[in-house]
Amino acid sequence: MPLISDNSQNNKLKKFNINIKTKYIVHDKILERNTNNSYNDDIKSGIRCKKEYYIGDRLLKIENQFDSRIEYTFIANEDKEFVCVNCGLHTNLSEFVDGCPYCGTYYNLDYTEKDLGSKYHYDRVLRTNTYRVITGIVDLVFSLLVTYYFIKFTSRTFNVYDISKIFIYGFILSVVLYYFFYLIDGYIVLKPIKLYKDGQKQKQVEFWNRTKIDKKKFFNNLNYEIGRKYFNDIDVIDYDILDYDEFTDSYINNVMYVKVKAYVRVVKFVNGKLKSMYITDTYNMKRMNENVFEMKNGTNFVKCNNCGASVDVVKEKCDYCGTRISPLQEWILDN
Numbered sequence: 407m408p409l410i411s412d413n414s415q416n417n418k419l420k421k422f423n424i425n426i427k428t429k430y431i432v433h434d435k436i437l438e439r440n441t442n443n444s445y446n447d448d449i450k451s452g453i454r455c456k457k458e459y460y461i462g463d464r465l466l467k468i469e470n471q472f473d474s475r476i477e478y479t480f481i482a483n484e485d486k487e488f489v490c491v492n493c494g495l496h497t498n499l500s501e502f503v504d505g506c507p508y509c510g511t512y513y514n515l516d517y518t519e520k521d522l523g524s525k526y527h528y529d530r531v532l533r534t535n536t537y538r539v540i541t542g543i544v545d546l547v548f549s550l551l552v553t554y555y556f557i558k559f560t561s562r563t564f565n566v567y568d569i570s571k572i573f574i575y576g577f578i579l580s581v582v583l584y585y586f587f588y589l590i591d592g593y594i595v596l597k598p599i600k601l602y603k604d605g606q607k608q609k610q611v612e613f614w615n616r617t618k619i620d621k622k623k624f625f626n627n628l629n630y631e632i633g634r635k636y637f638n639d640i641d642v643i644d645y646d647i648l649d650y651d652e653f654t655d656s657y658i659n660n661v662m663y664v665k666v667k668a669y670v671r672v673v674k675f676v677n678g679k680l681k682s683m684y685i686t687d688t689y690n691m692k693r694m695n696e697n698v699f700e701m702k703n704g705t706n707f708v709k710c711n712n713c714g715a716s717v718d719v720v721k722e723k724c725d726y727c728g729t730r731i732s733p734l735q736e737w738i739l740d741n
Contacts, residue, residue: 415637415644416441422461422675426644429456430478439480451477454646459673459680467680469671473648476625542580545587549580606651613653619664624737628666628691631739635689636672643680644673651686662693663740692740 419425425442430452437447454472458465553576557568614621629647636645652667666689674681 415633415642418637418640418643418675422643424466424643424675425460427458427460428454429458431455446480449478449480451479453477457644457646459644467673467682469646469673469682471648471671472646473650476647541587542584545584546576546580548587549583550576552576553579610650610653613655617655617662617664620736623735624664624691627735627737628689628739630735631691631737632689635739639674641674641676642672643675646671648684661695664691664693664737665689666691690740691737693737694735 419441425440425444427438427440430437430439430447430449432449432452436455437449437452439446439449453474454476455470457469459467459469550572553572557572557575561568632645632647636642647668648671649669650666651669652665654665654667656663656665668687668689670685670687672683672685674683
């Protein structure tokens with residue numbers, strides 16, 4: 407059972423007969439979970455390492471890049487006390503077999519501060535369109551200069567015909583050398599990017615130490631809210647946060663806000679094809695000091711504060727009177 411925030415995702419996947427098979431590394435084992443529930447391992451502190459997208463039995467797409475700092479635990483059906491990290495419900499873990507009875511969360515996120523490694527940043531650099539364009543320009547300029555000096559110093563004359571040869575041979579050489587420049591330029595720009603990311607990592611450590619925010623609760627709330635945001639797009643069937651670039655806190659009227667800048671892969675299904683888009687997105691999270699629905703042990707009835715009607719916790723407003731529903735989590739996405 408997926409997050410309630412993922413209901414629209416699962417409806418889309420069922421409509422198009424798409425199954426996402428996700429592989430996790432847990433110690434020395436590779437475990438998997440499927441969105442169609444055909445096979446699901448219980449996972450504790452697993453790291454995503456692979457996603458396979460299927461229509462029926464036909465493999466459409468494979469993704470291998472993920473943020474290894476995020477660890478996933480999928481709730482097992484055990485007879486012990488459990489607290490939902492997203493909404494705070496206290497109840498027996500056996501009640502979570504189909505997800506949290508109130509917010510639908512069926513896994514917990516944990517975020518570590520380990521280094522992603524040079525290869526991760528190198529692969530990220532090579533993926534951007536800006537890098538491809540810059541590499542092409544550098545490659546073309548270099549090829550034209552090499553061709554110019556070669557023709558100038560090997561030809562007895564230098565006329566209009568020779569100039570045309572420079573452009574023709576330079577273009578051909580640039581095509582031949584493009585892949586070479588594509589790889590070499592990546593290593594050249596990798597060092598300053600790695601230094602920048604090391605500095606960002608240190609800032610993140612200082613941010614969590616200074617703000618004293620419950621990191622686990624924050625990331626679970628953030629994931630819940632991001633899911634609601636992306637799956638509202640009719641074409642989006644999946645997404646992954648690949649890197650958290652920046653965390654910035656501020657206060658407005660004694661209310662704490664945290665701006666999160668992240669590098670995201672959004673997967674869309676359009677005209678029968680899957681397309682991955684890589685974007686940098688920003689999320690403004692607001693800390694709810696008041697009006698948070700507090701879950702208690704036992705049965706909880708979530709009702710509208712204004713008219714008393716039973717409410718759908720996924721929706722932002724009461725269906726009957728339009729009053730904003732009190733959130734279940736401490737942090738919400740501020741639009």
